[in-house]
Structures are given as C-alpha cells and as structure tokens.
Amino acid sequence: MDQTVFVIMKVNGTYGGEEMMDEVLDIIAKFTRSDFKVRGRVSGRRDEADAIITGLNALGEELESRSFYLLENEKRINEIMDTLLQYTLMDFSKKIPVSEKGDELDAIIVGLNTLSEELESNMSQLKESEAALQKKTVELARSNRELEQFAYVASHDLQEPLRMVSSFLQLLEKHLGSNLDRDAKEYIGFAVDGSLRMKDMINDLLTYSRILSGNAKFENTDIGELLADVKDNLKESISESKVTIGYETMPTLFVDRIKMTRLFQNLVGNAIKFRSKDRPAEIHIKCEQLPETYLFSVRDNGIGIKREYYGKIFLIFQRLNSKNEYPGTGIGLAECQKIAELHMGKIWLESEEGKGSVFYFTVPKYLR
Numbered sequence: 120m121d122q123t124v125f126v127i128m129k130v131n132g133t134y135g136g137e138e139m140m141d142e143v144l145d146i147i148a149k150f151t152r153s154d155f156k157v158r159g160r161v162s163g164r165r166d167e168a169d170a171i172i173t174g175l176n177a178l179g180e181e182l183e184s185r186s187f188y189l190l191e192n193e194k195r196i197n198e199i200m201d202t203l204l205q206y207t208l209m210d211f212s213k214k215i216p217v218s219e220k221g222d223e224l225d226a227i228i229v230g231l232n233t234l235s236e237e238l239e240s241n242m243s244q245l246k247e248s249e250a251a252l253q254k255k256t257v258e259l260a261r262s263n264r265e266l267e268q269f270a271y272v273a274s275h276d277l278q279e280p281l282r283m284v285s286s287f288l289q290l291l292e293k294h295l296g297s298n299l300d301r302d303a304k305e306y307i308g309f310a311v312d313g314s315l316r317m318k319d320m321i322n323d324l325l326t327y328s329r330i331l332s333g334n335a336k337f338e339n340t341d342i343g344e345l346l347a348d349v350k351d352n353l354k355e356s357i358s359e360s361k362v363t364i365g366y367e368t369m370p371t372l373f374v375d376r377i378k379m380t381r382l383f384q385n386l387v388g389n390a391i392k393f394r395s396k397d398r399p400a401e402i403h404i405k406c407e408q409l410p411e412t413y414l415f416s417v418r419d420n421g422i423g424i425k426r427e428y429y430g431k432i433f434l435i436f437q438r439l440n441s442k443n444e445y446p447g448t449g450i451g452l453a454e455c456q457k458i459a460e461l462h463m464g465k466i467w468l469e470s471e472e473g474k475g476s477v478f479y480f481t482v483p484k485y486l487r
C-alpha cells in the first residue's frame with residue numbers, strides 16, 4: 120500500500136498528470152472489486168508512468184487468468200460436492216467430466232468416477248439379490264401357508280375316520296368279547312390304544328396349526344394376571360404333584376393373551392410333568408428387563424435334559440421319555456417356539472440332567 124501511494128505520488132509529482140493519476144487509481148479500485156479486465160492506456164513515452172501502467176496491465180492479465188482458473192476450479196469442486204451428496208442418497212449414476220488439465224482435481228474426479236462405477240454395479244447386484252430374496256420370501260410364505268392349511272385340513276379331516284376306527288373297534292370288542300381269545304383281545308386293546316393316541320396327536324396338530332394360521336390378537340396383558348390364570352388352569356396337577364410355583368412382580372405387555380397363556384402353560388405344565396421323584400417340585404418364573412427385551416425364565420428342579428437334545432425337543436412330536444411314564448404328544452414346545460416367534464422373540468433352554476431345567480424366552484420391548 121505504502122509503495123502504491125509512493126508510486127502514485129511519484130507519477131503525480133514527476134509528470135503532474137492528474138489524468139494518469141485517476142487512471143491508475145481507477146485500475147486499482149477495479150482490481151479491489153475483482154474486476155481484472157480493465158487495462159490502462161500506455162502513452163508510448165516509455166517513461167515511469169508507462170512502466171506503471173504496463174505493470175498494472177500485466178498484473179491485470181495475470182489476475183484475470185488466475186481468477187478464471189479459480190472460478191473453473193470452484194465449479195469443479197461444486198460438482199464434486201454435488202456428486203458426493205448424490206452418493207449419500209445411494210445414487211451413483213452421476214459421472215463428472217474430466218478436464219484436460221490433469222491436475223489434482225482431475226485425479227480426484229477420476230477416482231470418484233471409478234468409485235461410482237463400482238458402487239453402481241454393486242448396487243445393481245444388491246438390488247438383484249434383494250429382488251431374488253423378496254421372491255423367495257414370498258414363495259416361502261406361500262408354501263408355509265399351504266403347509267399350515269394342509270396340517271389344518273389333514274388333522275381336521277382325519278378326525279372323523281379315526282373316530283370310526285376306534286368306535287368300531289370298541290363295538291367289535293363288545294360284540295365278540297366272549298368269543299375272543301386272550302391274544303385277539305390284546306390286539307384289539309393295542310389298536311384302541313393306538314387310535315386314542317392318534318386322536319390326541321391329531322387334536323394337538325389341529326391346535327398347533329390353529330396357532331400358526333389364526334390371527335394374532337395383541338392387547339395389553341398383565342402377565343401377573345395371566346400367570347394366575349395358568350395356575351388356575353393347572354390347579355389339579357399342581358395340587359396332585361404338590362408343586363410350589365413362585366413368581367415376582369410381572370410387567371404388562373402388548374401380547375396375544377391367549378397364545379401367551381398357552382406358552383406359559385406349556386412350560387409350567389412340562390415343569391410339573393417332568394418333576395423329579397427325589398424331591399418336592401419347585402418352579403420359579405422370572406422376568407428380567409434387558410436393554411431391548413424382557414427375558415422370561417421358567418426354572419424347575421426336575422429331571423433335566425441332556426444338552427444333545429436341546430434342539431430336538433422343539434420339533435413337532437419329538438419326545439425324550441416313554442409315553443407310559445410321561446404322557447404327551449411332543450407338540451408343546453413346538454407351540455411355544457411358534458408363539459415366541461409370533462411375538463418376535465426367541466426361546467431356548469439351559470439344563471442339567473438330574474438337576475433341572477430353565478426355559479428362557481424373550482419379548483422385545485417395542486411390543487410394549
């Protein structure tokens with residue numbers, strides 16, 4: 120600044136050129152407003168004033184080309200920013216033209232274009248596999264529905280012929296009773312037993328398929344009240360087995376009350392049924408609040424289960440003990456699993472043979 124003032128003064132002093140002075144000031148003023156197009160007139164006298172104007176003109180040219188370059192770069196940077204913004208919206212289609220400058224910005228642009236091509240192809244692969252997955256899910260849901268429908272229809276329709284078989288067997292026994300020898304009576308007895316057992320299985324299958332296909336009715340349910348109902352439903356076996364059942368304060372959850380009752384009833388029923396003969400049966404039901412879920416547990420001090428059977432017992436009709444010792448069809452835990460899944464939860468167990476078992480299941484908190 121000082122130097123500029125000095126030069127201006129010198130121009131003014133030496134040549135007294137007011138006009139020259141105005142021109143120089145005008146050029147400088149325009150430069151400060153980023154207008155670098157202005158050029159001063161060179162008189163041709165080759166004096167200091169001409170030298171200053173020539174210098175200013177050269178400076179103007181230089182600044183003009185630099186500002187053009189800066190503007191160009193600003194445009195390219197804006198384009199890069201826009202493209203990055205598109206990427207955050209998962210749109211990788213935009214490609215930025217590469218200039219002939221071959222500068223650092225071009226290197227960035229080339230990198231971005233390559234990245235976008237890669238992401239674009241990954242996205243299209245992802246979309247393809249998503250569509251395939253969606254198709255498979257729909258197919259699976261359809262085949263599940265068909266299977267559920269089949270289980271329902273089969274179990275429903277099998278009831279009638281089975282009823283006929285068992286009642287005619289019983290009639291046969293009644294009519295021919297005195298004429299039948301011991302073996303024949305025993306065979307008829309086996310056949311009647313078998314058909315009664317089949318009847319239980321068909322009934323359980325029917326209930327199971329109703330759980331699968333029936334609409335869920337979610338409502339706010341006081342789990343404490345629900346457990347009181349469970350105890351009431353099982354009161355005969357509770358008093359017969361002299362089992363003690365304890366539980367603490369329970370939450371109120373948004374669940375399918377009937378199905379959740381069934382889940383608890385199956386677990387408590389099993390804890391009673393598979394009690395140990397060596398000690399009084401004790402069952403404890405607990406609810407723990409975890410960050411994302413409610414964790415329920417039903418603990419017993421019964422006969423326990425070997426680790427190798429942990430998976431098997433959740434399958435339909437799978438049992439570990441003889442039907443004479445412990446009645447049942449082996450569908451209860453399969454039902455529990457379906458009900459837990461219906462509530463977006465999981466079910467599993469920990470057990471020690473001869474000491475007892477704990478069955479756990481979760482209900483996510485967002486169902487509240």
Ligand code: ADP
Nearest residue numbers: 389390393432438439440447448449450451452
């Ligand atoms: P069910 O009770 O009709 O046999 P479940 O599906 O409820 O059928 O149970 C499957 C099998 O898992 C039972 O037959 C039994 O062998 C085992 N089981 C279930 N609960 C317990 C338990 N609390 N203690 C020991 N064994 C159990």
